[in-house]
Amino acid sequence: MFANYGYKDGSGEFFISVDTGRCAGCPDKGCVEACPEQVLEVITDDYDDQVIAVREEHRKKIKYSCAPCKPTGGTKEIPCVAACRLGGLRHSW
Ligand code: SF4
Numbered sequence: 001m002f003a004n005y006g007y008k009d010g011s012g013e014f015f016i017s018v019d020t021g022r023c024a025g026c027p028d029k030g031c032v033e034a035c036p037e038q039v040l041e042v043i044t045d046d047y048d049d050q051v052i053a054v055r056e057e058h059r060k061k062i063k064y065s066c067a068p069c070k071p072t073g074g075t076k077e078i079p080c081v082a083a084c085r086l087g088g089l090r091h092s093w
């Protein structure tokens with residue numbers, strides 16, 4: 001199942017999608033430590049699985065919270081995505 005966190009406005013769509021099935025089986029949750037802005041946290045979902053979520057305070061400003069990680073030209077590895085070996089995390093922008 002995918003959980004989507006973010007928003008859209010006139011400038012685009014800004015969502016982080018979490019594949020909670022993959023997170024449930026992920027032993028180290030490496031994306032949380034990898035994030036320099038403390039955007040991600042581990043929560044217990046409705047199925048009693050430990051999965052990641054975007055912290056409430058970042059959900060309506062995720063474009064800005066993640067801006068330091070985003071490439072302004074060329075390619076740049078995004079820390080949370082790079083840390084995830086299971087492909088559990090996607091950014092829409
Ligand atoms: S996004 Fe990746 S690293 Fe983070 S908890 Fe999910 S599977 Fe693990």
Ligand code: SF4
Pocket residue numbers: 034035036037038039040065066067069070078079080081
């Ligand atoms: S893009 Fe950067 S700030 Fe945003 S969740 Fe990933 S590591 Fe954290």
